[in-house]
Amino acid sequence: MDTGSSSGHSAIAWRRMTRALESAARAEAFAEQYERLFLQSGKVHHAELADSYRRTAERHRSSARLQEKFARRLMARSGPRDTRPLFMSVVADACGTSSAALTLVGSDQSQLAVAASDEGSRAAQDLEYVLGEGPGTDAAAGSRRISAAGRYLERYWPVYGPAVRALGFGEVIAVPLKTPGGCLGSLAVFDPRPGTATATAVADITEALVRSMLIGPDADPEFYGGTDHRDTVHQAAGMVSVQERCPVKDALALIKARAYADGIPVNVMAERIVSGEIRLA
Secondary structure: OOHHHHHHHHHHHHHHHHHHHHHHHHHHHHHHHHHHHHHHHOOHHHHHHHHHHHHHHHHHHHHHHHHHHHHHHHHOOOOOOOOOOOHHHHHHHHOOOOEEEEEEEOOOOOEEEEEEOOHHHHHHHHHHHHHOOOHHHHHHHHOOOEEEEOHHHHHHOOOHHHHHHHOOOOEEEEEEEEEOOEEEEEEEEEOOOOOOOOHHHHHHHHHHHHHHHHOOOOOOOOOOOOOEOOHHHHHHHHHHHHHHOOOHHHHHHHHHHHHHHHOOOHHHHHHHHHHOOOOOO
C-alpha cells in the first residue's frame, strides 16, 4: 500500500469510527427511553428492549474502537516503505492475542476468502483449508463457539491438531460470524493471552465485525485490502483441471494434497503451478 492509499484508508476509518459512535449514541438514547418506560410501567418487555439497545450500543462502540486504532496505526507510519498495518492485526489485539484469522464461507461451507493478522494465523487457516477440519470450520458449520487447548486440539482434530501445535499454537477460540440470515464464516483466535481474552470477549468483537465490516452501509469484506480470495489457487486449479482432464473440485484437492505432502503453503504451490515451475501428474 502506498502512502496515498494509507491516507485514504485512514480517512475512511475515521469516518466509520464517527458513524459508529453516532449509532452508539442513538442506541443509548433508546435504551434510556425504555428504561424510563420500564420504571413507569413495570413491563418486562420494556426492560428487555432497553437491554437490547445497550448491547447494540456496545457493539457500535467496539466497532468505533477498532476503526480508531486502525486509523492511528496507519497514521503512525513514518514512510512509504513501512510495513502496511493489517486491519486484522487490530482485531487480534482487541481479542487479546497477536494471531487471528477470519474466514468467509459459501453455502456449501467451502472457504471463499481469508483475512489474517500475521503469518502464523494465516498458516493455521491454510491448514484448515487444506485438511478440511479445524475450529473455524466447525464454528461456521455448527454456528457455535469452539475452544480447545493442549491435548484437546489433537483429540478434536486428529490431523489438524498436531499440525497446528507444530506451528507453535497451544490454544484456539473460534466464533461463528452469525447474521440474521445464517452464518458467513468464523473468526479464529490463536493463543489468547491469559486473563485478556475470553470466549465471550471474542464473541463480542466478532459481532462488532459482522455489523461494521460484513453487513450494513459501511460493509467492507475486503478488510481494507487485507482479504485473500485465493485467486491464484483457483487459477491453478483450472490449469490442473485441463491438464489432468478432471473436475476443478478434484484438481483443487490434488493441489491441496501436494502442498500438504511437500510441507509448503497452498498459495505457494499454486504460484509454482501457474508459473509452470511444476506440473502435477
